[in-house]
Amino acid sequence: MTPLDKRSLILLVAGFTLWSLAFVLLYVLQALGCAYDWSHHRLILIAAYLASLLPLAWLALQRSRDRGATTSLSTAALWANRAAFAAGVLVFAPVTFGSMCL
Amino acid sequence: MSQTPTPLRLHKELDRIWRTPPGIHRLSSVNHTVLGKRFMVVALCFFAIGGLLSMLIRAQLATPNSAFIGPELYNQIFTMHGTVMMFLFAIPMFEGFVIYMLPKMLGARDMAFPRLTAYGFWCYLFGGLILIGAMLAGVAPNGGWFMYTPLSSKPYTPGINADVWLLGITFVEISAVTAAIEIFVSILKMRAPGMSLTRMPLMGWYMLVTSGMMIIGFPPLILGSILLELERAFELPFFDPTRGGDPLLWQHLFWLFGHPEVYIIFLPAAGALSTIIPVFAQRPILGYRAIIAAIVAMGFLSFGLWVHHMFTVGIPHLALAFFSAASALVAIPTAVQIFAWLGTLASGRPRWDIPMLYVFGFFFVFVIGGLTGVMLAMVPFNTQAHDTYFVVAHLHYVLVGGFVFPMLAGIYHWMPHISGRQSLYRLSIPAFWLIFIGFNLTFFLMHLTGLMGMPRRISTYPSNWGWDWLNLLSSVGGFILTMGFALVLADMVLQFRFGRFFRRDPWSAQTLEWATATPPPSYNFAAIPRIDRRADQLEPAKIGPVLAGGSGYLGFARNGDQETMGVEMTTGAPEHVIILPRRTFLPLWTALATASFFLALLFGLYGLTPFGALLTLVLFLLWPTTLGQKKDFGPVSIGMGETAVLDVECTSNVSILANRAALVMNGTLFSSLLFGGLFLLVVAPNWQGIAPLDLPIWLAVVAVLAASLSALCCWMARRANTAGNSAGVPLALAGLGQLVALGLLVGLMVWVPQPTEHARQAVIFVVLGYAALHCGLAALMAFHALLRLHQGYLSARRQTECILAWLWNGYAAGATCLALGLSLLLAMMGQIP
């Protein structure tokens, strides 16, 4: 129970921690691109968007390693990570179409 | 311990250890039951003050062209109303509730740092009194509860008003900071054995997430207040666009705190609902796991939407869409919880009682607030409704629905726990209907006045704009609402005076807090139970008497120590015995010293501030003197035939975890500062045409080296100590090294040319100051460990001070590197001539 729960506790916050990091990254890239007039601004943003979705997608697919040994915590963690992936796809999607600078 | 004493004997022995004596000694109390109640009572007083102010607002707005309150006073009144409600009522109210309740729900005898609880309480009280005093003196803050610059900067608020807010609120926030860390640590380490995280009642989960959010959420506000105060007092331009600052930086820092804050207020209330609803639905909560996932999601998402308060400041579409999507999305985890509660009620056998009336009120009001929230998350609508009464309506639906209604449900639910008596009911029902009808009358109409274009924060309006009778009805509603609150107050007083005494667990609730006698004894539980199932499905009426008889963990009074159990974080396996510090006047004295520091700043007596700061520091240094032990005891009996070591001999004790949490918090503050510097560099106007500075690089390199070597020394000291060797030399070296770093950093600060001239220099100055402060603190920690070593408090098993020294020295080294990195970057800015 110990190692599984400890791992689940980390997994519980892992997805959304990554989500937050991606959030900061994209927001920073958007601001820097405008401030310094990057030429491939949109491309960079989209690349960062896709790159940050990869680990989120991976987490969203992580079922408990030892089959059958799910605890409340590992289930909650899985749901939270799926929510984080969905939130990533949705919230960051505007990088593909929104106007980037004022 | 050989023969078990009778329950009464045991009670007397434990009570002698834990009780707060009467008279002047009350002021020395560090007991969580006492302090939790004090927090709640003071918060309710501030609620009354805030309510009184709102009545003045509504009286003024009841009729057009009203001459009741002039514009200047009106500004002070609405600012104080918002400020009092948010900072002096809502936050302290839930802190008090949690301080009182959490240890009882989780099976502990107190919070992790009782003296810190007391210190937090005094800071809250004194800070609140400063604000109220300023209001009575007619110099209350008047720039709105979010104190936007440039309105709140020196040229436009030359008086003391804004300083009262910045310093008073920062003083009060000390209590939020201490509470956050304490709650976080107590939940993770201080539960009844066997209560794994997955057996924890949902309230524990809610507060774990909330305290985590406070650890990340409060630092930006505290930093913003410090920077603005520095600008006002010493003219360091952080927000002044003519000198390379940017008012938007304030908005970012404020809302980076401000939005999560709304959820920080809502989550504890939701935790209370998740505790109350199953009791009255008479079935376990539905969707325990989904709720955990939802609160984690909410906690994080709420940090990704602060810019929705700034939609109209001029932001590219992309960023608007970002924050708009996140704002709408946060409704989903909220909905998950709402449906879990509704489902619990629908599938249970609901029993109507007073708390349930308020639960119903919550559903009704909060859902409307949530819907208008989603409306406001849509940028085009927001542009129309921004700064109108629609927003005032929305925020009150969310805050009153999401906090005040659950609070009233909680008051009716848990008051019998505090008083040991039953409700009388006669006033409760009319009180509810007055509140419910009064509230909706007051605030529903504000949606309409808002849509008709009435701006918020205006002291009067002409009569021909069609707002007259809506405002009048709104004001009538406000007075009905107030009558409702007055009835609730009367109801509470009556219950305490005339309610019938009643057995424990009057509602047949199934959480552990009801296993104490009511009113609860000073030590909560004569013995701590072993939990073998989810802790919201217990039988308190059965366990209570067993525990009172002393069967369970620590069911004895040993050495006159305040003992409680420390458990492994996730599994809840018994790990160590925590010995809590006894009552003392130190927190009060320390808070008074802190108050002298803040008052000196407030009145511009800058010559006196170092004394206040020094006095506070010296008093804090007295705190640890009563802690610790000079020899290893090894495992001691904890009852139930088991043994555990004492906290001092355990490296996963609460002190170490708390310091880690404090460093995370501190790191967030520092990150906000670095963000601020970079933000100004990238975005702020008037950065063209500044000349590069030639920062003395060698000084910087030596400072980094000194701080890093000190950290290395601390690491070696720790290793040596663990291996049983003396850590004296490396600790002394570490302390000296940090002092060298401190000196060099101060030298660099002196070098910064004209910090008041441009934000670039101001940022460098403050960042260096931060690093210098932390090198100083690191030196202090190293020397403190050295002192404790010499006094014999350290051994291979008793490592705490060594570990703390290493943590703070490592942090200081990291901060010095980053600070000098940013300084160098900023110094290089500008055309090379």
Ligand code: HEM
């Ligand atoms: C007792 C019933 C209450 C009434 C009648 C009331 C009334 C009002 C009114 C009329 C305003 C707008 C003032 C203006 O813009 O000119 C206002 C603002 C505000 N209220 Fe309340 N309020 C009440 C309770 C609360 C509670 C419980 C909270 C928070 C927990 C709260 C938080 C605020 C905040 C943050 C503002 C914004 C202040 C600002 O613009 O700076 N209010 N209130």
Ligand SMILES: [Cu+2]
């Ligand atoms: Cu918000």
